[in-house]
Amino acid sequence: MTHDQQPQHHTPPTTSPAAGKPVAVVTGASAGIGEATARGLAEAGFHVVLGARRLDRCAELAAEIGGSAHRLDVTDAESVDAFLAEVPTCRVLVNNAGGARGLERVAESDEDNWRWMWETNVLGTLRMTRSLLPRLIDSGDGHVVTVTSIAALEAYDNGSGYTSAKHAQAVLHRTLRGEHLGDPVRFTEICPGMVETEFSLVRFEGDAARADAVYQGLTPLTAQDVAEAIVFAVTRPSHVNIDQIVLKPRDQHSATRAHRRS
Numbered sequence: 034m035t036h037d038q039q040p041q042h043h044t045p046p047t048t049s050p051a052a053g054k055p056v057a058v059v060t061g062a063s064a065g066i067g068e069a070t071a072r073g074l075a076e077a078g079f080h081v082v083l084g085a086r087r088l089d090r091c092a093e094l095a096a097e098i099g100g101s102a103h104r105l106d107v108t109d110a111e112s113v114d115a116f117l118a119e120v121p122t123c124r125v126l127v128n129n130a131g132g133a134r135g136l137e138r139v140a141e142s143d144e145d146n147w148r149w150m151w152e153t154n155v156l157g158t159l160r161m162t163r164s165l166l167p168r169l170i171d172s173g174d175g176h177v178v179t180v181t182s183i184a185a186l187e188a189y190d191n192g193s194g195y196t197s198a199k200h201a202q203a204v205l206h207r208t209l210r211g212e213h214l215g216d217p218v219r220f221t222e223i224c225p226g227m228v229e230t231e232f233s234l235v236r237f238e239g240d241a242a243r244a245d246a247v248y249q250g251l252t253p254l255t256a257q258d259v260a261e262a263i264v265f266a267v268t269r270p271s272h273v274n275i276d277q278i279v280l281k282p283r284d285q286h287s288a289t290r291a292h293r294r295s
């Protein structure tokens with residue numbers, strides 16, 4: 034097959050019967066990066082199926098962008114099955130649902146926080162991807178985008194619950210790239226640094242002052258910045274696999290080193 038004969042990004046074969054558009058599933062679409070990605074993919078011509086636990090937020094956005102919304106808790110196998118029963122065809126899966134809880138040394142680690150982070154980031158990605166892979170492959174041009182983090186590339190003090198979960202999620206994702214070599218499905222890992230979303234509010238259990246301090250004195254990435262990278266990867270011609278995108282604020286060197294002006 035020549036490049037000219039490859040399925041192109043703007044004419045993907047799998048469509049939603051209702052919308053006549055290719056289908057993209059976005060997990061964690063009620064806030065932050067997922068919300069911005071849902072908007073971006075809708076603008077790129079996808080029928081977006083939004084999932085998160087806060088269905089009201091997803092439904093509002095779905096109405097705005099012409100998508101659909103269903104409640105989804107990626108930590109609950111029954112919820113994943115019920116959600117996916119509403120998705121007969123799928124061309125793109127964005128594994129975005131996730132986050133961090135707590136910031137403590139291994140010596141003081143909280144098992145409930147670890148369990149939450151592993152269930153959400155790792156097992157959530159496993160459940161969604163395993164279930165949707167046959168539909169993604171059947172589309173003839175499937176694409177799995179997984180939002181890991183620079184925490185999947187580095188270890189840092191007090192962050193081991195999150196860094197270990199993100200490393201595990203990343204290894205799961207990268208393994209799929211090899212296991213499905215030869216299948217019509219692409220795999221892209223997105224590794225953001227600091228992005229100003231509800232992420233730190235969740236990490237610090239609603240402590241807004243502590244969350245705000247994370248972004249003080251520098252210009253963090255926005256959810257939109259990350260969404261644009263995702264949409265870029267997804268809209269390349271189908272013979273192009275963007276394996277990994279690492280994006281950080283200019284002011285951020287690594288997970289532990291940033292330039293702050295105040």
Ligand SMILES: NC(=O)c1ccc[n+]([C@@H]2O[C@H](COP(=O)([O-])OP(=O)(O)OC[C@H]3O[C@@H](n4cnc5c(N)ncnc54)[C@H](OP(=O)(O)O)[C@@H]3O)[C@@H](O)[C@H]2O)c1
Binds near residue numbers: 133227229230
């Ligand atoms: N912000 C950053 O600095 C940063 C950096 C690197 C990577 N990331 C990663 O980017 C992804 C998105 O984070 P964000 O920054 O956009 O944070 P956010 O604003 O807190 O959004 C997190 C999203 O995940 C959803 N979610 C959480 N638990 C879920 C569950 N059990 N089932 C379904 N959805 C669930 C939330 O929805 P509900 O609460 O409504 O379920 C929400 O929509 C995460 O994987 C995070 O680890 C973030």
